[in-house]
Amino acid sequence: MSYLISGESGDWEVVIGLEIHAQIVSSAKLFSGAATAFGAGPNTQVSLVDAAMPGMLPVINEHCVAQAIKTGLGLKAKINLHSVFERKNYFYADLPQGYQISQYAEPIVGEGTVILDMPDGKTREIGIERLHMEQDAGKSLHDQDPKRSFIDLNRSGIALMEIVSKPDLRTPEEAGIYLRKIRTILRYLGTCDGNMDEGSMRADVNVSVRRPGEDLRTRTEIKNVNSVRFVMQAIEHEVERQVEAYESGGEVVQETRQFDPTKGETRPMRAKEFAHDYRYFPDPDLLPLVLSQDLIDHVARGLPELPDEIKERFVADFGLSAYDSGVLVADIDTADYFEEVANGRDPKLAVNWVTGNLFGALNKAGLQITESPVAPESLGELLDLVEDGTISGRMAKDVFEEMMATGKDAADIVEEKGLEQITDGAEIEAAVGRVIAENPDQARDVRDGKEKTIGWFVGQVMQATGGKANPKMVNELLRKKLLE
Amino acid sequence: MTALTELSLAEAGQGLEASDFTAEELTRACIEALEGGRDLNAFITETPDIAVDRAKASDARRADGKAAGSMDGIPIAVKDLFCTEGVLTTAGSHILDGFTPAYESTVSASLKDSGAVMLGKTNLDEFAMGSANVTSYYGPVKNPWKGPGGKDMVPGGSSGGSAAAVAGGLCPGAIGTDTGGSIRQPASFTGIVGMKPTYGRCSRWGIVAFASSLDQAGPLTRTVEDAAIMLGAMAGHDAKDSTSAPIDVADFSAGLKEGVKGMKVGIPEEYTLDGMPAEIEALWQQGMDWLKGQGAECIDVSLPHTKFALPAYYIVAPAEASSNLARYDGVRYGLRVEGETLDDMYMATRALGFGDEVRRRVLIGTYVLSAGYYDAYYRQAQKVRTLIARDFREAFEQVDVLLTPTAPSAAFAIGDKMDDPVAMYLNDVFTVPASMAGLPAISVPAGLDGDGLPLGLHLIAKPFDEVTLFRSASALEEAAGFDARPPSPKGGTS
């Protein structure tokens, strides 16, 4: 399926690449021992190194290196055993050193792949170009004072991974799915918390358009987009802008742009007199990062199961559809929750309850699955009660609602409210007999061929038994009594 | 009190141990000399109160039987490139006006822990860029040695203040930094010993960075033995410096007086320059004879890429400096010139804050790293550096040390060589190659030129082989018997 923009002069294809900046989960910064936690008082999580005081020197945090390796493996990418930190030189108030320590010519991770689960059930393979480590910059506040900007260096020096995709994405939707997939993988690995609201993950979006079959045209870069929704919107607007430019005989200039979600437009960032010349060179304060294959293998052995693998396992072991599995593995907590419910039980039942009833209730209450008042063991118990006939499926829905509200166990609720299903054949038969006797006209209708009225009878018997009769047995007995 | 300030560092240490005098007496003698020697402009900041405090503490330790070692109670001067806690640190620049670090450099802290007494922060070429100490915001330093007719001569640079302080008899030892020769060349110009250890031997943490892959701290003293003692209190692995070598501090004085019998001394043919002053050539030859006389063998070796070391240095060092000096922007410390916009502030601050030589090197450095030029200049220079290091490695397969002159001339007059930066750069022609290869090297005072100005000889050893370096330097020192002294700073001759 190709996504094409129809312009006045013909069709346009969209080419998208994403550069994701992901904050590495670590206690301390990449090259200094200051803390990385969000929300501290300004400049309280700043070491002399982070403040670029004279004579200060960087020493690398080993854990951050391990996190980058893990991430590379999770992206099925090549880990480069030799990589180099380089200085990216430019001046800005939130960059105290006047350079950012990054990686340029030799990044720690090379090419890889990410598989997207598309809504139509198909998969798409998106190439990863590279992943490298770099320092984050500090924060500038421009709205605190009429004449001055305030600088807080708490973020300065925090470890980031920059994940660069190949320009393989072709639609805004794909870009959204890709971003979500990366987020999922990183969260599974525990290498980034993917929290775009807090800024621990953000995307730079590269967009260009071309005639199908053409070479790549000029692209623009939309910087620092901090939500999946905005990424998709930004792409849509930028594509529209570029197509319009070409269609009206104009051109697209290579530039950096910003997305304004309130106005729904991208606009150029403040024009600089000269283009940035970063003058990259290997940082002489650091040694090349030389890794052994043993280390890589060791990290690989310690990797948790990744979403694609779990998805395959769910399909194989539980017989779930690829689609259902995909939904479940999108979040590691959901996958874990589901697996605990499904073990030793009917997986289809588990899927329906988790993705239907549980998700619905959690959404309504505004809760994450990790905050669920109903623990997976408890949900499992509820399903057991349904499976063994203690309560009907429909009754279970009410019980579940009660569980969500009170946090009580299913068994307790059923007992307290006397909701056990009636499965005693004699009792049901008696009730069926009573209802048939009280409704001779309807009984005649059924005998005359109106099968549908059986449904009405079922309803009547259910009412008479306070909803507790086993509907299947009711149905069977009704048919027996009415039609024989 | 002149006698105390005439003592070598070793002699002072022995005297303290023998209770011939107290550390306080020694320190006060140096303080007095310092005050009398202000004409040299060797110091930017004098710290007599700190000095006396530390001297008293040393005496107390010694009385308790807890003297810290051979540096305990020894007064030293500290180049104003080392960050010293609570004490103004300027790097000889306007741009660090008022900068008072809340931290102490590892090397000066190490010396402090060894009981050394800091007399003050010495003057230097701005950001260590220079070979005559004429680029300091705080004015030029004068060489205690006077030129013909009493002319003021340069002490060499960039550690000119440290060299002048030791040569002028103000203190027995000083620390400096050497990037392309900034300890060795001023030592040669002022008739003292100056030594640059192997790259990574001393920590760079807390030293205002000029060229990260070249900067090294080192001692300036009157004798080789003194330098070995001082280095012992300066060297050591520092986990805060990723380029610090994880290598034990050797006893650098081990076998110091054992001589050079059987040692092989390499004489690199490429160090014979066209137009080399006859005196320098003669002194070099004299050095070879001295060592041969002591039982060493002199062997001709070739270091084919020698002549490219200086131009390569003047690409690599400015490149690294241009990046290292980007942090001096008025935002977090030092001078700030206000501006309408952030860029205005940067541009005005750095224009006023940096002197001409610093500006020159930052611009050169920026240029050689810039798009389109990186491969031709910086990358090429780093490749040439690999070749230079390889030359030395191959030479060291045949010899134990190398002997060369330290500088292509004696000290020149303040104000000379100012027209052409390159003329000034050529001062480093003999010292730079060892810097580019990260090798330990030392200058030993060996003689006087026709104008009575000191000339030094230069030894280079294998990586981390400071022991051999000091041993051969000690033999050279003994043979040279250099005992000339400059006129006392107060006037008159000693």
Place this chain on the structure above:
Amino acid sequence: MSLDKDTVRKIAFLARIRVPAEALDGLSGELSNIIGWVEQLNEVDTKGVEPMTSVADMDWPRRDDEITDGDRATDILANATDPEPGPSGGDGGFFTVPKVVE
């Protein structure tokens, strides 16, 4: 290679050092002279030679992932021109610069 005034102006901007117009000629001459001198490096055949990455020949030094630093806003701000106190009741403070328009 000769550096013309325009190049010097661009380089000076990259380095954020204001050079007054009247100084550009002289500076251009000086820098051209230095670059001309270092260009002798082109004579060296460096085919197959790796650039020196580090003089130090050892395994890369590293640190543990532990919080060992920070919490010293006073030291950090001690030498700043015109620092701004942090939000009232809290720790820390800000550096300030002329307002940046993004």
